[in-house]
Structures are given as structure tokens and as C-alpha cells.
Amino acid sequence: DIQMTQSPSTLSASIGDRVTITCRASQSVSTWLAWYQQKPGKAPKLLISKASTLEGGVPLRFSGSGSGTEFTLTISSLQPDDFATYYCQQYSSYSLTFGPGTKVDIK
Amino acid sequence: EVQMLESGGGLVQSGGSPRLSCVVSGVTFSSYVMNWVRQAPGRGLEWVSSISGRGDYTYYEDSVKGRFTISRDNSKNTLYLQMNGLRAEDTAIYYCAKGGCNGGSCFSDYWGQGIPVTVSS
Numbered sequence: 001d002i003q004m005t006q007s008p009s010t011l012s013a014s015i016g017d018r019v020t021i022t023c024r025a026s027q028s029v030s031t032w033l034a035w036y037q038q039k040p041g042k043a044p045k046l047l048i049s050k051a052s053t054l055e056g057g058v059p060l061r062f063s064g065s066g067s068g069t070e071f072t073l074t075i076s077s078l079q080p081d082d083f084a085t086y087y088c089q090q091y092s093s094y095s096l097t098f099g100p101g102t103k104v105d106i107k
Numbered sequence: 108e109v110q111m112l113e114s115g116g117g118l119v120q121s122g123g124s125p126r127l128s129c130v131v132s133g134v135t136f137s138s139y140v141m142n143w144v145r146q147a148p149g150r151g152l153e154w155v156s157s158i159s160g161r162g163d164y165t166y167y168e169d170s171v172k173g174r175f176t177i178s179r180d181n182s183k184n185t186l187y188l189q190m191n192g193l194r195a196e197d198t199a200i201y202y203c204a205k206g207g208c209n210g211g212s213c214f215s216d217y218w219g220q221g222i223p224v225t226v227s228s
Binding site: 032036038043045049089092093094095096099 | 152154169212214218
């Protein structure tokens with residue numbers, strides 16, 4: 001199975017900060033990589049698919065990049081609604097795998 | 108608007124066999140891969156199983172292979188997860204999630220509200 005890692009595991013930031021989360025795959029997943037946002041007690045929400053395609057309705061301050069084994073999710077200017085946990089997920093293989101998550105909290 | 112209504116689960120004895128259901132509306136159900144994803148208390152997301160649009164291909168995470176069965180009834184726009192031989196480590200919230208593609212492995216673009224399954228010994 002393809003293993004996914006994320007760094008950092010927790011990130012403390014202030015409103016307006018630029019935030020970058022890194023996701024790494026144990027082998028190439030090309031650009032078959034999605035990012036999700038999850039708030040406590042809620043279902044995950046898809047933000048980005050195919051590494052960099054922003055889903056409809058997702059604010060433009062979110063962006064994704066990368067290919068192969070290294071990917072990043074960037075929030076250009078952190079807003080109060082963005083405090084949440086973020087997960088990457090590869091869908092290159094039929095055995096889907098998620099990263100362990102990155103919690104973004106208030107500094 | 109895509110809506111997903113999940114049911115089943117609850118408190119189940121170890122070794123029990125509940126069936127989860129997920130009724131999907133607002134989309135041509137048979138056109139999309141469907142996924143089950145779970146989240147144990149305080150833990151991250153874990154993929155459980157996927158099924159192709161026509162139901163002819165199914166895939167499972169290793170720890171549930173041989174115990175869980177995913178299926179779908181496209182005439183009822185309903186996804187199922189039959190869970191057998193439940194163990195304590197199966198305790199989690201189970202999410203029904205619509206695939207964002209019509210075949211192959213896929214991300215999930217719409218998610219249900221989640222069904223808690225608690226396995227008691």
C-alpha cells in the first residue's frame with residue numbers, strides 16, 4: 001500500500017498568516033492527490049482534487065501543488081473559518097490512503 | 108443538490124453483523140464510484156471500501172477484507188456496507204462518500220453526515 005505522511009502534525013497560526021502543509025507519498029501517485037478539510041464533529045469537505053484543482057465554492061486563498069511524491073496545500077491568508085484539520089489522500093491505487101492529518105489552530 | 112442519508116450502526120456486540128445503508132439523491136447514482144470511510148474516536152480518516160458504479164468491482168482495506176461486504180442497489184440509489192465479525196477496533200464513525208469519478212479509484216466529493224458504530228465486548 002502507498003503510505004502518506006503529512007507535516008507538520010499541528011500548526012499554530014494567526015489570522016492573515018500564509019500557511020503551508022506538506023504531504024508526501026511513499027511512491028509516486030502522479031497528481032492523483034486530494035485535500036480535505038474537517039472541522040470537529042463534521043464530515044470532511046473536499047477542497048482540492050488532482051493535486052491542484054480547486055473544487056467549486058472553495059475560496060481562492062486555498063491552493064494545491066505538487067506531483068509524484070511531494071505535495072503542498074497553501075492557504076494564502078488564514079481566515080477564522082480555516083481553523084480545522086486537513087487531510088491529504090492518494091487515489092492512485094485502488095487501496096486509497098489518507099495522510100494522518102494536520103491540525104491548524106489559533107496561535 | 109447532492110444529499111446522502113445514512114442509517115444503521117449504533118451499539119453492537121463484538122462479533123455482531125450490522126448493515127449500514129446510505130441513500131443518495133440529487134445525482135445519477137449509478138454513474139459514480141462510492142466509498143466508505145471511517146474515523147475512529149480521536150483518530151484520522153481511514154478508507155474502508157469502494158465499489159464501482161455498476162457494482163461489478165469492489166475493493167477493501169486489508170483489515171476488513173473477508174468480514175465486510177460493500178454493495179449497491181442502483182434501482183434504489185442506495186449503498187450498503189454489511190459488517191460481519193465486528194471487533195473493538197471497528198468502533199468508528201462510518202462515512203458514506205460519493206466518488207468524484209465514474210470508474211477506478213477516486214477521491215470523494217460529497218460525504219454523508221456519518222454513522223457511529225460502537226462495538227461492545
